[in-house]
Amino acid sequence: MIELTHLNKQFGDKIAVQDMNMRLNPGEVMGLIGQNGAGKTTTFRMILDFIEPTSGTVTWDGHAITATDKQRIGFLPEERGLYQKLTIEEQVMYFAELHGMKRSDAKSALVDWMKRLDVVGKPSDKVQKLSKGNAQKVQLIATVIFEPDFLILDEPFTGLDPVNTELMMQEIMRLKHEGAMIIFSSHNMSGVEKLSDQLTMLRHGETVLHGDTNAIRESFGRTEIYLESPVTDAELREIAGVKSITPQGPGRHLQLTDAAVGREVFQLVAQDGYVPVFAQQPPTLDEIFRREVQGGQA
Structure with a gap:
C-alpha cells in the first residue's frame, strides 16, 4: 500500500501541494487531475524522492520508500527521455537491467510488448527513426517491462491518437488486474474516467475532490x-x-x-x-x- 499523509510542499512563498492525503492499494488505479501547475508533477517527484516534502510523509506498506522499493517502481515522466542514437532494444535493455531484470527475459518480453502495443519497427531500429507515437510507446515499454508493483504515469496519452490511446489503456488495465498500484495524471478526462478507481483533483495545490470516481460523479x-x-x-x-x-x-x-x-x-x-x-x-x-x-x- 502506498500512502501519502498530510503531504505539503512549498517553494518560497508558493504552496505547490497542500495537505494531500491519499491511499493506494494493490490492483487500484488513482487518477490525479488538475490544471497545469496544480501540483501533480510535484506530487510525483515527492513520491519518488526527487524532492523532499516540506512536511508530511510518503510510505510503502508503512515504511519510508527505500532504494529496494524504488526498484519496483516504474515511472513515465511527462518530459520524454529516450536516447535517440540507441536502438529500441538497447534502450529498453538499459532500463530493464537497471531494475534487476535478466537481459534474456527482457529481450523476450520486448518482442511481446511491441506486438501488443503495435509498435511499428523492429527491436534493432534506432529510436531516432521512430514516429512520436511509436517513441512514446517504446518509453512506456521501458517503464513497465519489468512488471513494476507501483507505476507512476505523468500524462501518458499526450500526442497519441485514439487507437493508440486505447492500446495503452488496455495495457494499463492489464497491469492493474495483475496487482500493480497505478497513479497517473492526464488531461484526457474520458481516459481518467475509464481507468480510475479513485480520483484526486487538485486546484492550486489544494485537494478539491477525492474519493471513488463514480461516487464523485454521483455526488454532483x-x-x-x-x-x-x-x-x-x-x-x-x-x-x-x-x-x-x-x-x-x-x-x-x-x-x-x-x-x-x-x-x-x-x-x-x-x-x-x-x-x-x-x-x-x-x-x-x-x-x-x-x-x-x-x-x-x-
Whole structure:
C-alpha cells in the first residue's frame, strides 16, 4: 500500500501541494487531475524522492520508500527521455537491467510488448527513426517491462491518437488486474474516467475532490440529460429547472438545476409513448473538471 499523509510542499512563498492525503492499494488505479501547475508533477517527484516534502510523509506498506522499493517502481515522466542514437532494444535493455531484470527475459518480453502495443519497427531500429507515437510507446515499454508493483504515469496519452490511446489503456488495465498500484495524471478526462478507481483533483495545490470516481460523479447529481426527440427547444424551456439546451450530435444536451426535473422532461418527451434516446446521468469528469477549475462555479 502506498500512502501519502498530510503531504505539503512549498517553494518560497508558493504552496505547490497542500495537505494531500491519499491511499493506494494493490490492483487500484488513482487518477490525479488538475490544471497545469496544480501540483501533480510535484506530487510525483515527492513520491519518488526527487524532492523532499516540506512536511508530511510518503510510505510503502508503512515504511519510508527505500532504494529496494524504488526498484519496483516504474515511472513515465511527462518530459520524454529516450536516447535517440540507441536502438529500441538497447534502450529498453538499459532500463530493464537497471531494475534487476535478466537481459534474456527482457529481450523476450520486448518482442511481446511491441506486438501488443503495435509498435511499428523492429527491436534493432534506432529510436531516432521512430514516429512520436511509436517513441512514446517504446518509453512506456521501458517503464513497465519489468512488471513494476507501483507505476507512476505523468500524462501518458499526450500526442497519441485514439487507437493508440486505447492500446495503452488496455495495457494499463492489464497491469492493474495483475496487482500493480497505478497513479497517473492526464488531461484526457474520458481516459481518467475509464481507468480510475479513485480520483484526486487538485486546484492550486489544494485537494478539491477525492474519493471513488463514480461516487464523485454521483455526488454532483444526475443533472445532465442527453436527448433525441422531436420535442422543440421552446417546449423544453417551459419546464422550470431546464438550465441550458445545447446541440450535441443528432440530439441535445440539457443541463438541469435539479435531478428531479428529469422526470418532467421525460414525461414531456414520452407523451407519444416513444423516445428514441433519453439518458439522464451525472456530469462527466470533463464537466466537473471545468466547474472546479473555475472555483466551483457552474
